[in-house]
Amino acid sequence: MTRRLAPHPDDQKSRPRSGRMVLALGIALLIVFVAWTAGWFYMASRLESQMRQAIAQFSEGSGEASCAQMDVWGYPFQLGVSCEPVTFLTDDRQYAGKAKAFHSSVQLNDPNRIAGEVEAPLQLESSRFPPLSVGWDHMSLSTRYAEPLPETLSIDGRNVTFVLQENGSLLAEVGRLLVKTKVDQSDLDITLRLADMTSPMTGGEGLPPLSLEADVSLTDGVPILAQNGLASMRGLSGRLDQVHLRAGSGDAQLWISGDYEVDSDGLIDGDIKIKLQSPEEIGDLLAELVPAEADAIRGAFDALDNFAVNDGRTPSIPVKVENGVPSILFIKLPAIPPLP
Known part of the structure; x- marks a missing residue:
């Protein structure tokens, strides 16, 4: 006959205690879940309200903006807004655009960092150029929010095309377009990268693929842009830290650096330095771009x-x-x- 041992009194006490701990943990997790959910939907409601208020305030001035079919998304760990479509008209009424859709989001653990994506096409109109339809395979943006201007901003586009709306002809195509800005106290640093840029020429010929790398600083760019935007380039000054243009296979290259300023009439003044590789080839390229001055350009670069x-x-x-x-x-x- 098997003899059973009586349960130890401490074992009987530990079982209810363990059960109470599991129950307490479950209740705590439920409270956290409910609080997080309530907080997310509260923040989503506030975000939608602030977006509508910002659009209304922008439209009260000379500019206009709209966000159709606004939708707040991203639960539980992101918070984002989508607009389909999105339109804008700048304060100076010089630029107007309409994109198919815009999606932005923030991480709840870093709400000042905002990421976004724009869906093509962008219908762009201005008094300064003919109406364009801008397309791309992918266009993303990211920024770190700050006042009066974002601390950083990055726009990255792949296979960007510029097409004339009037007749559908291709004006230019860029394999990659990258624009970055960074606030440096009151100055603004701008980085521009254009890779494999092509444009059809008159007569059916085409430019060789061009690549451009530019690092430019804008003196007092932060207060200027915060107050006036980019309505005009007149009165701006700064430094070309490096501008590098490469054509075709890379034999023809141009480097530019130096200080510049734009006067009240839009005319540029500056002391710069240039370095060239294959100057004659660069001269031929520029002569095709500006045929009216072809002889003067070729003569200068031949020298x-x-x-x-x-x-x-x-x-x-x-x-x-x-x-x-x-x-x-x-x-x-x-x-x-003259610059505008």
Whole structure:
């Protein structure tokens, strides 16, 4: 006959205690879940209200904006807003646009960092250029919110096309377009990258693919943009830290650096330095872009070709720009049109 041992009194006490701990943990998790859910929907309601208020305030001035079919999404760990479509008209009424959709989101653990995505196409109109339809395979943006301007901003587009709305002809195509801005005290640093940029030419010919890398600083850019936006480039000044243009296979290249300013008439003044690789090839390219000044351009760059050393690259050459007219040594180049 098997003898059973009596349960120890401590075991009988521990079972109810363990059960109470599990129950308490479950209740605590339920409270956290309910509180998180209530908090998320409260923040979603506040976000939608603030979005509508911001759009209304923007539209009270000279500009206009709309966010159709606004939807707040992202539960439980994100918080985002979608608009289908989204439209805008700038304060100066110079630019108007309509995109198929816009989606933005924030991480709840870092609400100042905002990510977004824009769906093509963007119908863009302005008094300064013909109506365009801008398309892309993917267009994303991210920013770190701050006042009066975002601390950082990044726009990244792939396979971007610019098409004339009037006849559907392709104006330009860019394999990748990247724009970044960063606040540096009162100045604004701007980074621009264009890769594999092409544009059809008159007569059916085409430009060789161009790539551009530009790092530019805008003196007092933060207060200027916060007050006036980019309604005009006149009165701006700063530094070209590096501008690098590469054409085709990379034999023809141009480097630019130096200080610049734009006067009240939109004319550029500056003291810059340029370095070229294959100057004659660059001259031929620019002559195709500006056929009315082809002879002057080719003559200037043929002269610069004499400065090229064994690797086909010139040393740094000073360039003076006065009232929009650049001069390389004793050679004057065609005037740069006034900036808006």
